[in-house]
Structure formats: structure tokens, C-alpha cells
Amino acid sequence: MTAPDxxxxxxxxxxxxxxxxxRRHGRFEGxxxxxxxxxxxxxxxxPEEGVPDNPRGWLVTVAARRLVDQIRRDHARRERETATxxxxxxxxxxxxxxxxxxxxFLCCHPSLTAASQTALTLRAVxxxxxxxxxRAFLVPEATMAARISRxxxxxxxxxxxxxxxxxxxxxxxxxxxxxxxxxxxxxxxxASSGSELHRADLAQEAIRLARMVxxxxxxxxxxxxxxxxxxxxxxRRAARTTAAGDLVPxxxxxxxxxxxxxxxxxxxxxxxxxxxxxxxxxxxQAAIAATxxxxxxxxxxxxxxxxxxxxxxxxxxxxxxxxxxxxxALAERDGPKAGLALLATLDGDQRMAGHHRLLSxxxxxxxxxxxxxxxxxxxxxxxxxxASLAEQxxxxxxxxxxxxx
Amino acid sequence: xxxxxxxxxxxxVLDALTDDEKAAIGAGHGKFIEALKSSGELIVTQAxxxxxxxxxxxVRDGQPAVTDGPFLEAKEFLGGFYLVDCEDKERxxxxxxxxxxxxxxxxxxxVRQVMFSDGHLEA
Numbered sequence: 001m002t003a004p005d006x007x008x009x010x011x012x013x014x015x016x017x018x019x020x021x022x023r024r025h026g027r028f029e030g031x032x033x034x035x036x037x038x039x040x041x042x043x044x045x046x047p048e049e050g051v052p053d054n055p056r057g058w059l060v061t062v063a064a065r066r067l068v069d070q071i072r073r074d075h076a077r078r079e080r081e082t083a084t085x086x087x088x089x090x091x092x093x094x095x096x097x098x099x100x101x102x103x104x105f106l107c108c109h110p111s112l113t114a115a116s117q118t119a120l121t122l123r124a125v126x127x128x129x130x131x132x133x134x135r136a137f138l139v140p141e142a143t144m145a146a147r148i149s150r151x152x153x154x155x156x157x158x159x160x161x162x163x164x165x166x167x168x169x170x171x172x173x174x175x176x177x178x179x180x181x182x183x184x185x186x187x188x189x190x191a192s193s194g195s196e197l198h199r200a201d202l203a204q205e206a207i208r209l210a211r212m213v214x215x216x217x218x219x220x221x222x223x224x225x226x227x228x229x230x231x232x233x234x235x236r237r238a239a240r241t242t243a244a245g246d247l248v249p250x251x252x253x254x255x256x257x258x259x260x261x262x263x264x265x266x267x268x269x270x271x272x273x274x275x276x277x278x279x280x281x282x283x284x285q286a287a288i289a290a291t292x293x294x295x296x297x298x299x300x301x302x303x304x305x306x307x308x309x310x311x312x313x314x315x316x317x318x319x320x321x322x323x324x325x326x327x328x329a330l331a332e333r334d335g336p337k338a339g340l341a342l343l344a345t346l347d348g349d350q351r352m353a354g355h356h357r358l359l360s361x362x363x364x365x366x367x368x369x370x371x372x373x374x375x376x377x378x379x380x381x382x383x384x385x386x387a388s389l390a391e392q393x394x395x396x397x398x399x400x401x402x403x404x405x
Numbered sequence: 406x407x408x409x410x411x412x413x414x415x416x417x418v419l420d421a422l423t424d425d426e427k428a429a430i431g432a433g434h435g436k437f438i439e440a441l442k443s444s445g446e447l448i449v450t451q452a453x454x455x456x457x458x459x460x461x462x463x464v465r466d467g468q469p470a471v472t473d474g475p476f477l478e479a480k481e482f483l484g485g486f487y488l489v490d491c492e493d494k495e496r497x498x499x500x501x502x503x504x505x506x507x508x509x510x511x512x513x514x515x516v517r518q519v520m521f522s523d524g525h526l527e528a
Contacts, residue, residue, distance in 0.1 A: 113492045116445075138407075138522045139448055139490045147445025387518050 019099025038063035057091030116151035221276035225283035231266035232289035356385035413513035414484030433505030452485035
């Protein structure tokens with residue numbers, strides 16, 4: 001095994017081992033320290049002595065010993081010799097269940113803010129260092145360290161049960177987990193602020209975590225839908241920006257640069273997700289993304305299908321953003337006037353007042369309907385309202401183009 | 406999401422405060438900073454010297470010139486700021502409301518989202 005293979009193996013095993021320990025002993029923080037020490041021991045010993053037959057059992061055993069040492073040490077309030085040598089390790093037989101899910105449920109605890117849930121998930125399940133997470137979110141390491149430590153305190157204070165929730169609670173908690181993975185992906189895909197449009201590492205990490213959940217719950221349509229949505233979106237990443245970092249809208253993207261294997265995998269998953277008994281928002285968004293993936297050119301897009309899917313999405317998960325996207329599809333199907341009429345229904349919605357997306361979609365539809373002055377005005381207002389530098393440049397360029405014509 | 410919470414001070418208003426009131430403001434900021442640090446929301450905070458100490462720099466025809474500041478002809482000046490990373494705009498506003506300046510007539514607390522970040526040097 002080469003060094004990168006060791007790293008991959010340890011990275012995959014770490015959340016499973018941590019999940020197992022947490023399930024048995026509770027004490028999230030203590031378990032985390034113990035698992036980190038066990039992983040460190042493995043990374044020193046395995047390259048020299050070979051990977052044990054049961055690497056997960058080895059890690060669980062070593063980590064459990066460290067944890068017991070730590071508990072004794074805490075009780076005795078004195079330093080103790082805690083050395084554990086590899087020779088003593090007889091890997092225990094751990095049941096062949098993956099405890100990654102349990103760990104994810106814990107990290108995405110409902111008592112935490114989304115910012116804390118994402119940080120803790122990347123730390124404990126993703127195995128990223130605090131410094132790496134801080135860098136991904138462009139904050140100082142001390143800020144991220146404090147956030148993670150506060151999140152652990154909160155989980156402890158909430159008296160969280162360290163068992164997998166069941167029934168309706170499990171469903172609800174799983175939705176939170178999926179939402180957190182979705183947020184991590186989006187953070188990597190479009191920075192909510194800043195000049196960098198892609199932070200690919202976070203997107204890839206989100207895909208890796210979604211794959212882990214999907215491997216555990218292959219029958220769950222929403223899990224499948226989310227993974228599919230991520231893959232289909234990720235496949236287009238190279239086409240989304242020019243070499244200079246400018247945004248390229250879907251209709252103008254060079255579709256030959258879309259990654260075929262990701263599109264194929266995502267499309268197959270979207271189909272599998274739709275075959276299930278119930279439909280959820282991720283499944284529908286995946287189906288919409290798959291419809292776009294299916295069109296060789298923008299002109300060949302099946303807008304009637306896209307519109308129909310948004311209509312269902314709007315019914316099961318009403319949200320002004322969905323209505324906004326449906327207006328785009330409707331305009332493609334029936335012309336800009338129809339799209340503008342649907343947009344008008346959003347004007348009274350407090351959540352959308354002055355929102356840059358509403359302004360920019362209206363600008364686009366006004367331009368297509370021939371109202372150049374109205375389009376110019378709305379592109380300029382949208383450019384002022386957005387918090388994304390790339391989007392601002394794009395909207396200003398659209399406004400300039402109208403003046404130049 | 407990153408937000409700059411800027412503190413706009415009016416030196417005349419500050420001068421008119423009693424010593425107790427000034428001490429209460431200082432203590433309030435201290436408490437606020439500690440809470441922000443432990444919640445993992447503070448990126449950095451800085452306070453600036455008196456606006457009378459400002460230098461205004463101009464370059465005309467390639468020649469730099471320096472005049473006494475402040476640049477703005479106003480009663481209120483930028484006195485300092487908090488740069489925070491928090492959940493959303495609602496949370497940033499909630500934080501801004503905890504700053505003692507917000508409760509004093511004539512002092513201004515403003516919240517604006519950050520659009521571009523750089524300067525985090527990699528270790």
C-alpha cells in the first residue's frame with residue numbers, strides 16, 4: 001500500500017470508528033480525541049508493520065483503550081502513563097454496521113446553527129483539519145476552532161442521545177443531514193460572497209459524504225436525488241466560467257466540456273430516485289438537472305418537461321425561488337410575457353423584495369420581450385443587489401451590452 | 406456569511422458622556438468581544454484613532470500630497486469595526502443590536518455584507 005492509499009483508508013474508516021465509539025460511550029469530544037490518537041498510531045505503525053487484517057477493529061480497540069485511559073485520567077486528576085503498543089492490540093470483532101450515519105446525525109444536531117453543523121460535519125465525518133475548514137470558509141483558524149468547540153458543547157448540553165433516532169424523528173434528522181451536505185456542496189460551488197466562483201474541494205467533499213450516506217441508504221429517494229443533483233451540477237463546473245473567471249449562463253455554456261461520466265452517473269441516479277414511491281425536492285431538482293443534461297444544445301432543452309417538474313416542486317415545497325425558476329421555464333415554453341406575468345405574482349412576497357435573483361430574471365425576460373430600457377434598469381439594480389462579485393460583473397456586462405447595441 | 410459592523414462615532418456626542426457612561430461602553434464592548442470569540446463568529450475587530458489624526462492622501466499628475474484629515478466633512482466618522490462571520494443577515498443585525506453604541510443617540514451602528522475577501526495567508 002502506498003502512502004495515499006493509507007490516507008484514503010484511514011479517512012474512510014475514521015468516521016465509522018468515531019461513530020462506533022460514540023454509540024458505545026457517548027462523550028463526543030473524548031471519543032474524537034481518542035480516535036485521532038488511534039489514527040495517528042495507525043499512520044505510524046501500518047506503513048511499517050502492514051495493515052492489520054481487520055483495520056476497523058484495530059482502530060476501535062486502540063481508540064477505546066485511549067478513551068478508557070482518558071476517563072481514568074480525568075477521574076484520577078493526575079497524569080498517567082498511557083502508552084499502548086501495537087503488540088498488545090488484538091483487534092476486536094466489530095459488527096459489520098457502518099456507524100457513519102450515527103455520527104452524521106450527531107454533527108447535524110438540530111440544536112446547532114447551519115454554520116456549526118457544516119463545520120462539525122467536515123471536521124468529524126469529513127476528517128478535514130480545523131485549518132482546512134477555516135481556509136475553505138475564509139475565516140481565521142481560531143474562529144473556526146471556537147465555532148467547532150462551541151458546537152460540541154451545545155450537543156453535550158442538549159443531552160443528545162447517542163443512538164440512531166427512529167421513525168419520524170429519523171426522517172426529520174435525515175432531512176437536516178441532507179441539507180447540511182447540500183450547503184457544503186453549494187459553498188464549494190458558488191461562494192456566497194467573494195470572488196472565487198469555485199471552491200472545488202468543498203464540492204468534492206460534499207459528494208464524497210453524499211456517496212457515504214447513499215451507500216448506507218440506497219433505497220432512500222431523497223438521498224439518491226441529492227447525490228444525483230450534486231453530480232449533475234458538478235459535471236458542468238468547467239463550463240460555468242471563462243478563463244478570466246466570468247460567469248457563463250447555462251444557455252451559453254460549451255456543452256462539450258460537461259463531464260460525460262458524471263452526467264451519466266447522475267442521470268442514472270435521477271432515474272432511480274424518481275422510480276421510488278415518494279417524490280421529494282432533491283429528486284425533482286435532480287430530474288430538472290438531468291433534463292438539461294439530456295439536451296445536446298440549449299435549443300433542444302425540453303422546457304415543457306422542466307416547467308412541469310418545477311410545477312410539481314412548487315406544489316410539494318412551495319418557495320418563491322422555485323416559482324422564480326418556473327417563470328424562466330415558462331418563458332422558454334410560452335414566451336417572455338408569460339414568464340413576466342408569473343414573476344408579477346412574486347412582487348408582494350416580502351422574502352423576494354429587492355432580491356437580486358428576482359431583479360436579474362426580470363431583466364432577462366424584459367430584454368427578451370424587447371423592453372430594453374426596462375431590462376437595462378433591472379440589470380443595474382440586480383448588479384447593485386448581489387453579494388457575488390462574479391455575478392455583479394456578469395450583470396453589469398449584460399447592462400453594457402444593451403447600451404452598446 | 407461575512408458582515409462588517411461599522412461603528413460611526415460623533416466626537417461631540419462622545420465628549421458629552423459622563424465617565425461612568427464611557428466606562429459602561431468600554432465594558433459593553435469587552436463583553437461583546439468575549440461572546441463573539443467564544444461563539445466562533447469574530448474574525449477581527451479594530452478601533453481607530455481620533456479622526457483629527459487622519460491624513461488624506463492624494464496623487465495629482467503623479468505627485469503625492471498629504472493634507473490633514475478627515476476626508477469627510479461630517480459630524481460622524483468611522484470609529485472602528487467588527488468583522489464577523491455569522492449565520493445570516495438577521496444574526497448580524499441581532500449582534501449589532503448588542504453593541505452599546507446602538508443604544509446611544511448620535512452614534513451609528515451599520516451592518517453591511519462582505520463581497521470580497523482576501524488576505525488570509527496560508528500557513
